[in-house]
Amino acid sequence: MSKPTIIDLAKAAGVSPTTISHAFSGRRPVDTETKERILKLAREIGYHPSSMARGLRSGRTGTIAIASSMPFSVAAGPSRLGFLMEIAASAAMSALTRNIALCLIPPLAPESNLASLGFDGVILVEPTSKDPLIAHFEARHTPIVSIGKVAGRTDIPAVDLRSHETARMMLDHLRDMGSRQVALIVGAADRTSQLETEAAYVAFCDEGGMSPRIVRLDEDGGEQAAQDATRDLLAASPHLDGLLVPVDAFASGALAAAHAAGRRVPQDLRLATRYDGLRAKLARPGLTAVDLGLAEVASLAVELLLARLDGTPANVMAPRPRLVVRRSSDPTAPAG
Amino acid sequence: MSKPTIIDLAKAAGVSPTTISHAFSGRRPVDTETKERILKLAREIGYHPSSMARGLRSGRTGTIAIASSMPFSVAAGPSRLGFLMEIAASAAMSALTRNIALCLIPPLAPESNLASLGFDGVILVEPTSKDPLIAHFEARHTPIVSIGKVAGRTDIPAVDLRSHETARMMLDHLRDMGSRQVALIVGAADRTSQLETEAAYVAFCDEGGMSPRIVRLDEDGGEQAAQDATRDLLAASPHLDGLLVPVDAFASGALAAAHAAGRRVPQDLRLATRYDGLRAKLARPGLTAVDLGLAEVASLAVELLLARLDGTPANVMAPRPRLVVRRSSDPTAPAG
DNA sequence: GGACTTTAGCAAAACGTTTTGCTAACCGGA
DNA sequence: TCCGGTTAGCAAAACGTTTTGCTAAAGTCC
Structure with a gap:
């Protein structure tokens, strides 16, 4: 039967x-x-x-997808995995309560294979402005929303990650803790979070009369690239006493370089990173980071996509970021 | 148009x-x-x-799902997330090359909502023998394969995780490094990996004339529960010089407890865990762990499920596990 | 130059729903 | 008794494919 x-x-x-x-x-x-x-x-x-018969009639598959185009070494390696997957897990829950299934589009998915799959819509995680995934789905008329605004693409509904505010919060904190010369180590891709972070950093330097020192790293390089770059940076600029390193994998590398160079963290050099994941928590000393409220961000993204499918998209703000102070910037923070 | x-x-x-x-x-x-x-x-x-029209005709949705029934605090908290998501990401890649989409079923998905989604099949990650997800999908006639055998359910095709072999490998290593009294801290659910680990441990103790010391912890407890349990264990059994802690979140807790109790790791107490994830890599000292080849495991699971859909399932072995020795058990291991 | 086989393509019947009229029965009010 | 309105339900036409026979036309063999 x-x-x-x-x-x-x-x-x-x-x-x-x-x-x-x-x-x-x-x-x-x-x-x-x-x-x-x-x-x-x-x-x-x-x-x-039968979901298919229903879908055939109604024109909806009941399936949405989530994708990140981060380079594989960053996205699928342990560093970025946490960020993406924390979002994916929450989005899946959120979607499921609306009887929608959430599919995972792995990084570097060969475009050809994406073709035959039918999604009602797709959530892109921090895409760059020229992201091939955007082109791919637009060609396919698949509605897109993004987590993190897309530079120059105001037509793509997005959950605003408040990266400017986030960066400013970390920079102010570093200053309050005593840093006078802060450098920025950031990814080279033109993701909005990085652009906004740079802008906030430049403004911050301006106000404080610092000369900005920005190091842009290829995201492919991961922890090791950051460690090498930080080694050189510290050698070239011995007066540095603060480091803003939004990408957590880079922050791990920077921390290792600081240790290797004999800088005491946080006494000589204060460090902060963006994503409060396992890396930030487990580092010694623990990395000051920001709770971005990713679970809620994911829910908002799902809601936004559904609203877009119904024709009523409206940009939406992530919850206010919250600084998580740890020993990498504040010697009085609780251990662990 | x-x-x-x-x-x-x-x-x-x-x-x-x-x-x-x-x-x-x-x-x-x-x-x-x-x-x-x-x-x-x-x-x-x-x-x-149209994937739906095709599906309607052929009876296939072109969609498979992956689910873990781990308690949320373990599965979605940072501890288990890595394990599950590393598998999910690889499985998604593997599925996509076959033009199949992989959906994420979040832990604790309310069954009612799962109902209306149509999957061709589902991969369960280390389910317990009485797992509600098994019952759910069996009632729905959705083919199941599991990663890790299911105790008492030889009818469910599985990727054998070789947990007995894995445990034995770690125990032998601890002995080789000098441990004479090894305790086992394990999750309380009846997952095959835990059952096999216990069996291997008991056999190991038998051979070596040790009296087995097994602590079973509720998986919900996470790192903190393990820390508390380890504190008590070390107090009660001061002669212990080895600890096998397969669940990596538990291992973090155990390590913290060892430090708190003033035991030097690895000189006084050697530690090994199973999953070689971010936790094992970032812990200080680094945790000796096992490379389970999860990327390949995930591929195998997808292949197995597809074979099952075509009516030719055959159990399959995970790649041979590989010990990753770190400072938590071997003082001569490279740092980092 | 018949008797086969191969090749290239078509028509029509599924697949399991949702949707859109439509009908028949019933109800209350005048 | 008749009329408008409500209620409960049915029949049939979609939705966009895949599949199964079928038909011509062309090639092959003796």
Whole structure:
């Protein structure tokens, strides 16, 4: 006996398929007693409406996707995985409560294979402005929303990650803790979070009369690249006493370089990073970081996408970021 | 202009829909020249076959799911997230190369909402033998494969994680490094990996004339529970000089407790854990762990599920686990 | 130059829903 | 008794594919 269809159920209940459909969808009134009989019977024979047949009729697959185009070494390596997956897990929950399945599009998915899959919409995590995934889905008329605004693309609804505010919060904190010469180590891609961070940093330097020192690293390089760059930076600029390193993998590398160079953290050199993931928590000393409220960000992104599917998109703000102070910047912070 | 259908393309190419279908699927020969014309035209007008229509006809959704029933605090908290997500990311890649989408079923998904989603099959990550997810999908006739065998369920095709071998490898290593009294701290659920680890441990103790000392912890407790339990354990058994702690979150806690109790790791107390994730790498000292080859495990699971869908399931072995020795057990291991 | 086989393609019937009229029965009011 | 309105339900047409026979036309063999 294969899966029962709406016809089987209709026969069993002695009504027409139409009535079954209405009983489930509620789009037309059905006699209460009949409806209950139908639902009970459905449970008994194990009937579940076929998502494909429904989708074919309604034009929706009931499936959305989430993707990040980060380089694989950053995205799938341990460093970025946390960030992306923390979002994905929350988004999946959020979607599921609306009877929508969330698919994972792995980084570097060969475009050709994406083609045949049908998603109602897609969430892009911090795409760059020229991201191939944007082009891909736009060509396919798949609605996009992004987590983090896309530079120059105001037409893509986004959850604003407040990166300017986040950066400013960290910089002010470093200053309050005593740093007078802060450098910035950042990824080279033109993600909005990095652009806004740079802007906030330049403004910060301006106000404090510092000369800005920005190091841009290829995201592919990961921890090791950051360690090398930081070694050189510290050698060239011995007066540095603060380091803003938004990418957590880079922060790990910077911390290692600081140790190697004999700088005491946080006494000689204060460090802060953006994503408050496992890396920040487990580093010694723990890395001062920012709680971005990713669970809520993910929920907002799902809601935003659904709103977009219904034709009423409206940009939305991430929850206010919250500084998590640890020993990498504040010697009085609790250990652990 | 809405999405072009096979009919539009057929008209444009001056052939019947049948021919289009064959041109794409290759199930019947089509004149090479005609086929090329069709494919070219398809690209031009932006035709993509509808996955739903296809699915409706063929009975496949082209979507598989991956789920873990780990308690949320363990699964979605930073501790287990790495393990699950490392698998999920690889599985997604693997599925995508076969034109299949991988959906994420978040831990603790309310069953009611799972109901309406149609998956061709599902991969369960280390389910317990009485896992509600198993019951759920079996009731729905959704084919299941699991990563890690399911105790008492030889009918569920599984990727054998070789947990007995893995445990033995770690125990032998601890002995070789000088441990004479090794305790085991393990999760309380009846996952095969834990059962096999216990069995291996008991056999190991037997051979070496040790009296086994097993602490079973509720997986919900996370790092803190492990820290508390380890504190008590070390106080009660001061002669302990080795600790096998397969769950990496527990291992973090155990390490903290060891430090707090003034035990030097690895000189007084050697420690090993199973999953070689961020935790093991970042701990100080680094935790000796096992490279389980999760990327390959995930691929195997996808292949296994696909084989099961085609009716030819056959259990399969994970790649041979590989010990990653770090300072938590071997003082001569390289730092970092 | 027949009798086969191969090749290239078409028509039509599924697949399991949702949606859109439509009908028949019933109700209350005038 | 008739009329408008409500209620409960049905029949049939989509939705966009894949699949199964079928038909011509062309090639192959003796």
